[in-house]
Amino acid sequence: MTAVNAHIKFTIMGTVIISKKVESLIAMPAQTEFVSIITGNIPDEIDRLISEINDIPVKTVIFISHDEYLPLNKYLNIIPYQKIYYQLVIFGTEDDLLGQNLTRLYHISDYKINKIQEYEFIFLTLKSFSLIEEFYDNEALNNKYMSKLLDMHQDQEDLINIGKSLSSEKDPDKLLRLILFLSKKITGADAGSLYLVEDDENNGKKLRFKYSHTFSRDIPLEEFVMDLDKTSIAGYVAVTGEILNIPDAYQISKFSSYSFNSFFDKTHSYICRSMLVVPMKNHLDEIIGVIQLINSKKDKSNKGESENEAFTIKLINKEDFDTYVITFDKKYNNLLQAIAGQAAVSIENNRLINQIQNQFEEFVKASVTAIESRDPATSGHSFRVAEICKYMAHAINDSSNFGKIRFNENNLRELEFAALLHDFGKVYIDLNIFKKAKKLFPEDMENLQMRLDYLYRYVELSYFNKKMELFDTDTDISEKKIRSDTFKNEKNSTLNRIIEIKNKISMLNEPTILDEDPVARLTSIISDIENIECRDLNGNSIDVITDSNKANLTIKRGSLNPEERKEIETHVVHTYKFVSKIPWPSEYKNIPEIALRHHEFLDGSGYPDGLKGMDSISIQSRMMAVADIYDALSAKDRPYKKPVPLNIVLKILTEEADKGRLDKSLVDLFINEKIYEKIDSEAFK
Ligand SMILES: [Fe+2]
Numbered sequence: 140m141t142a143v144n145a146h147i148k149f150t151i152m153g154t155v156i157i158s159k160k161v162e163s164l165i166a167m168p169a170q171t172e173f174v175s176i177i178t179g180n181i182p183d184e185i186d187r188l189i190s191e192i193n194d195i196p197v198k199t200v201i202f203i204s205h206d207e208y209l210p211l212n213k214y215l216n217i218i219p220y221q222k223i224y225y226q227l228v229i230f231g232t233e234d235d236l237l238g239q240n241l242t243r244l245y246h247i248s249d250y251k252i253n254k255i256q257e258y259e260f261i262f263l264t265l266k267s268f269s270l271i272e273e274f275y276d277n278e279a280l281n282n283k284y285m286s287k288l289l290d291m292h293q294d295q296e297d298l299i300n301i302g303k304s305l306s307s308e309k310d311p312d313k314l315l316r317l318i319l320f321l322s323k324k325i326t327g328a329d330a331g332s333l334y335l336v337e338d339d340e341n342n343g344k345k346l347r348f349k350y351s352h353t354f355s356r357d358i359p360l361e362e363f364v365m366d367l368d369k370t371s372i373a374g375y376v377a378v379t380g381e382i383l384n385i386p387d388a389y390q391i392s393k394f395s396s397y398s399f400n401s402f403f404d405k406t407h408s409y410i411c412r413s414m415l416v417v418p419m420k421n422h423l424d425e426i427i428g429v430i431q432l433i434n435s436k437k438d439k440s441n442k443g444e445s446e447n448e449a450f451t452i453k454l455i456n457k458e459d460f461d462t463y464v465i466t467f468d469k470k471y472n473n474l475l476q477a478i479a480g481q482a483a484v485s486i487e488n489n490r491l492i493n494q495i496q497n498q499f500e501e502f503v504k505a506s507v508t509a510i511e512s513r514d515p516a517t518s519g520h521s522f523r524v525a526e527i528c529k530y531m532a533h534a535i536n537d538s539s540n541f542g543k544i545r546f547n548e549n550n551l552r553e554l555e556f557a558a559l560l561h562d563f564g565k566v567y568i569d570l571n572i573f574k575k576a577k578k579l580f581p582e583d584m585e586n587l588q589m590r591l592d593y594l595y596r597y598v599e600l601s602y603f604n605k606k607m608e609l610f611d612t613d614t615d616i617s618e619k620k621i622r623s624d625t626f627k628n629e630k631n632s633t634l635n636r637i638i639e640i641k642n643k644i645s646m647l648n649e650p651t652i653l654d655e656d657p658v659a660r661l662t663s664i665i666s667d668i669e670n671i672e673c674r675d676l677n678g679n680s681i682d683v684i685t686d687s688n689k690a691n692l693t694i695k696r697g698s699l700n701p702e703e704r705k706e707i708e709t710h711v712v713h714t715y716k717f718v719s720k721i722p723w724p725s726e727y728k729n730i731p732e733i734a735l736r737h738h739e740f741l742d743g744s745g746y747p748d749g750l751k752g753m754d755s756i757s758i759q760s761r762m763m764a765v766a767d768i769y770d771a772l773s774a775k776d777r778p779y780k781k782p783v784p785l786n787i788v789l790k791i792l793t794e795e796a797d798k799g800r801l802d803k804s805l806v807d808l809f810i811n812e813k814i815y816e817k818i819d820s821e822a823f824k
């Protein structure tokens with residue numbers, strides 16, 4: 140025994156628990172310093188035996204009888220896993236071994252049938268310790284790999300989420316903030332800045348310090364432009380595309396081409412220590428900017444997102460910087476590079492989308508301006524309608540009267556485009572109809588006036604001829620005088636009537652207001668005129684007032700006859716056809732339909748389809764109907780029509796709503812929120 144003892148160097152310490160049942164089967168060594176041996180009844184005393192072990196967890200070998208195996212196993216299964224690292228040595232007969240239901244065999248170091256000697260006891264104890272150690276090491280390794288795997292999985296998830304958030308952010312400023320926020324969050328950085336490469340006026344490149352955030356300091360942001368060269372840290376990365384992971388900015392070698400500018404630190408009592416600076420490369424591998432992160436902080440909480448060290452640990456004084464700031468972990472080089480790549484693509488996409496949108500918007504506005512310039516009377520109308528609609532949409536967003544209806548950025552732009560283009564179809568309509576201020580076109584009126592002048596002269600000439608004929612006869616001179624006077628009176632009366640008819644026609648040519656009856660007035664004029672003879676040079680009778688004149692002069696409302704009215708109404712269909720040809724992105728897919736319906740009324744009296752009811756006409760079209768009528772009535776730039784005073788316009792809108800033609804809730808919103816005050820009509824001229 141001593142010989143064995145002498146050969147074994149006991150470096151492993153642990154505990155041996157020996158069941159009373161098997162105590163007599165073990166020849167105990169004289170020296171047992173390498174283990175502490177406890178004896179007791181198993182399983183009854185196992186609690187006490189384990190509680191006697193001072194350092195838990197501890198390596199423990201338990202010598203038991205075969206019949207103690209199951210109860211002990213049951214007990215060991217329920218105590219916390221880490222509390223005890225154990226191996227078993229079981230004593231029993233051969234029959235016992237065969238009849239025994241042994242599980243978790245890896246916990247059994249040996250099964251003994253006979254009494255064991257000291258050397259066997261020592262050997263089995265040491266073997267058990269070794270097995271425990273291996274088990275323990277494997278477990279530690281497993282845990283290490285598992286935590287690394289979880290870490291990588293978390294990074295991967297973060298990257299996916301970052302990708303999702305970045306690709307869904309449309310606002311360029313918000314996007315930059317988001318990029319920096321996420322970069323800081325994932326690396327636990329205290330501060331960070333974003334730089335963007337931009338063209339300068341000399342076809343060169345500059346680096347713009349675009350956005351920065353320091354968790355530990357409240358510092359106002361000021362953009363500035365710097366040279367794109369290797370002298371600054373960000374410039375170096377932007378030029379070379381290298382990633383810089385700097386442990387201490389103040390320890391940068393003086394042989395390095397870039398140097399650290401400590402101006403910020405001095406101004407804000409800050410210490411930029413560790414830095415991670417990565418280039419943002421687009422899909423063409425061009426560097427479009429740089430992400431610069433400063434001062435990685437120790438993760439002291441490890442409690443997940445809400446406890447992120449980037450936004451919990453404040454660096455106030457030098458001790459804080461010394462305690463918490465660490466070098467950026469190397470794994471962040473790749474991680475941040477991946478984020479920077481996604482950020483670059485998002486920034487580029489964002490730029491392109493904005494560029495396309497702006498170009499398109501400018502194109503639409505230029506087209507609308509061109510069309511409206513055909514008729515100065517309506518200039519600015521579409522722009523004003525678009526503005527009114529946008530104000531109404533914002534008011535709806537702020538109101539509780541419209542249920543769940545809310546206009547997001549896309550909805551607002553969709554509405555704006557629809558409003559800008561709503562009258563685009565007018566380009567297909569004869570401009571004269573739009574400009575027709577009176578019932579007769581100017582040239583028709585002129586012709587009518589000329590025929591009346593001709594009639595006037597014809598009457599004069601007729602009486603002159605009559606008079607000449609009279610004087611050629613042998614009639615008595617006094618009789619001639621009497622008849623001549625009669626002629627003169629007749630002539631003057633007829634000429635006066637013609638002048639009167641001219642005036643009446645002028646008046647009748649004005650657009651009809653509701654309570655007049657143009658048919659009755661024209662009938663009296665016509666019967667008046669028909670009694671006056673009028674012939675051409677060939678002696679044929681002339682119609683001074685043509686059928687076309689009659690049709691127009693009897694227009695019952697406004698200045699347009701039914702055919703002209705019909706033609707004007709087709710503008711909405713032309714608008715629809717034109718606007719439908721534009722390949723709108725899906726978020727603007729309703730534009731053609733919204734524009735098509737801007738003259739529909741809720742009571743079915745509108746056009747082109749006489750749709751009826753709230754469900755058939757979208758809220759956007761109902762809003763546009765209100766805006767369109769308001770602007771048509773109140774427009775100040777119509778040469779032939781004075782603007783209707785505001786109180787009357789609002790009264791008309793209210794009446795239209797009461798008649799069930801306009802959406803009452805929208806008219807109320809328009810009036811109560813004083814949308815009309817928000818429109819600067821002059822701005823759209
Ligand atoms: Fe219209």
Ligand SMILES: [Fe+2]
Pocket residue numbers: 520524561562767
């Ligand atoms: Fe319009």
